[in-house]
Structures are given as structure tokens and as C-alpha cells.
Amino acid sequence: MDSDLTLIIGLVLVILSIPSIMSAFSEGHTPRVASVVIIAGGALVVWAITQKPGGYSLIEIPDVFVRVVARFIP
Template sequence: MDTDLFLVLGSLLWCLAVPSAASAYSEGRRPRLAIAFVLLGGVMVLPAMILHPGGYAFADVPKAFFRVLGRIF
């Protein structure tokens, strides 16, 4: 897998953690799924940041999303 894909999938997992945490909070449950999403997202984003030559700047993240979407479509 390439670092752009790791970054995109990890970021998407982080985004999915927010509604999961809100749902768990509103229903009075523990946010187990949200915690799992945050941890898995971190496990994917951290190696992407380290292994990408020069790292990622904040402005590079949308470009990475479009590169991954371009490969899919």
C-alpha cells in the first residue's frame, strides 16, 4: 500500500469516529467503536506521515485525497 492510501483511509476512520462517539454519548454507552476508529486511523496515518518522503504538509492532504480518488475512478 502506498502512503497516500494510508493517509486517506486513516483520515476517513477519524471522520467516522466523530458520529460514532456522538451516538454513543447520546445513548449513554461507552464509545468503544469510536475509540477503535481513532486508534486504527492513527495506526494508518502515523506510518504514512513517517514513510512519505518529506512528510505531509497540511496543504498536501487534499492532493492525496484526489490522487487516491483518481486511481479508483
């Protein structure tokens, strides 16, 4: 798997788990599934950063996102 794709999948997982965590805390439940998803997303992000020589900068992330989406949209 490409490190750009891994980075984007990890970031999407982390971002999508935030509402689940907020919902669980507001209802007084423990966010078990959201915690697992955020750990998995974080692991994907860390793996992507370590696999790309030089890593990623914050300025690069929108360009990487567009490149990854452009590969899958005909």
C-alpha cells in the same frame, strides 16, 4: 500499500468515527468500537506520515485525496 492511500484510509476512518463517538456519548454508552476505529485510523495516519520522506503538510492533503480517488475511478 502506498503511503498516500494509507493516509486517506486513516483520515476517512477517523472522520467517520466522530459521529459514532458523539452518538455513544449522547446515549450514555461507552464508545468502544469508535475508540478502536479512531486508534486504527490514527495509527494509519502516523504510519503514512513516517513513511513519506518529508511527511505531509495540511495544504497537500486535498491533492493527495484527489490523486487517490482518481486512481480508483476509471
